[in-house]
Amino acid sequence: MVSISLGRRLVACLLNVSEARRKDLVEMVAMAALYNSAGFQREETTVLNIFNDHDYNRSVITIVAGIESIREAVLSACEKACQLFDMSTHSGVHPCLGAVDLIPIYPLGEDVGVRHCAKEARAVAQGLTERVQGTSVFLFGWADSPLQRGLAQRRKEMGWFKKTPDLSDIRPDMGPLPQKTFGLTGVGASPYVMNCNVTIDTQDVKIGQxxxxxxxxxxxxxxPGVQVLALPHEGAVEIACNVESVQGSPPCQLTATTPWPSFTIGGQPYCHVPASLITAGVAELAGRHGVGTKGTALVGFTPQECRGLAELALSQGIAEFWKEQRKMRM
Structure with a gap:
């Protein structure tokens, strides 16, 4: 059984790497998070999920570990990604700047807060620029001390949303001017952020926008908490949402038909928009254009699922949980 104390100390990193078409290489990055150079399994660490998107050419690797273990797991995965992926040859419809594009760290257990995650995020940022010479980092969220600028703002400042960003114009927070091989990596901490993508049955990106x-x-x-892009995807348009957790109770006018999942961080209440509400909203708006929806995909898990599955995986000693999740998902 996983100890109660470990469950209370769990944190998650949803590592975004700019590669999905070579799934074997993405799995090598996940394995680097789990095993050291001698092949020994890291304690208190599991990879719950690997989400690959061919059109985006982007993968999200869900790493969960105790707060004391997350730094080395994430750094080792990032080192491997930097060895395997070259941004100068990357192509995909999803915006990105780095071979390792995003390293967000989120608290899951009651005994860790966003400040703890911010400390680890800054250590990961520093460690990456030291271990992989030529890598560059910008900080966001609580790791961006003292301003605590959000990810969307920082991405705008760095030119992440531009179709062809000019690396020479970017001034990173750590490391040298970004190089074509590694690009630029965002590292930060915040309350949990889900990814919810709704596909609409049209190729008209303007409707999606x-x-x-x-x-x-x-x-x-x-x-509340929804940051969103409309992107061409598999012959249709995907409404790709980052769903940030927001502090406090959900707005009464939005909870009449659908309850909002809630949780606490450091004794403070948080909640997040349910995927069903996003799907319903997109469907209604698309219908006004005479367009239907084709489906909704969660990239990974809700915060509650993430912790529950991590406790299950660790209690059974399953490091490579993504291989088992279809049989064991709660």
Whole structure:
């Protein structure tokens, strides 16, 4: 059985790497998180999921570990990714800047908070630039001390959303000016962020952009914590949402039909928009354009699922849990 104390100390890293078409190489990155150079399994560490998207040419590796173990697991995975992936030859429809594009660290257990994760995120950022010469980093969220600028803001500042960003214009927070091989990596900490993608049955990206604009948090009447892009995807358009956890209780007007999952961090209440509400909102807006939806995909898990599955995996000693999740997912 996994100890109660370990469950309370768990953190997650949803490692985003700019490769999905060579799944064997992505799995090598996941294995580097789990095993040291001598082949011994790291304690208190599991990889719950590997999400690959061919059109995006992007993968998300869900690494969960105790707060004391997460740094080495993530750094080892990043080192392997930097050995295997070259941004100068990368192609894909999803915006990206780095071979390791994003390293977010989130608290899962009651005994760790965002400040603990921010400390580990800064240590990962420093360790990456030291271990892999030529890598460059920008910080976001609570790791971006003292400003604590959000990921969307920092990405705008770094040119992440541009179709062809100019690396020479970027001034990273750590490391040298970004190089073509490694690009630029975002490292940060925040309350848990889900990824929820809804596909609409059209190839008209402008319709997708209209829907994205309507549901994003910054729009009046938008959904709290939702950051969103509309991207061409497999002959249709995907409404790709980052769903940030927000502090406090959910807005009453948005919970009439669908309860919002809630949890606590450091004794403070947080909640997040349920995927069903995003799907319903996208479907309604798409319908106004005479367009249907084709499906919804969660990239990974909700925070509650992530902790529960991590406790299950660790209690049974399953490091490579992504291979077992279809049989064991709760």
């Amino acid at each position: 209209s829907i994205a604009s309507a549901i994003r948090e910054s729009t009046a009447g938008g959904l």
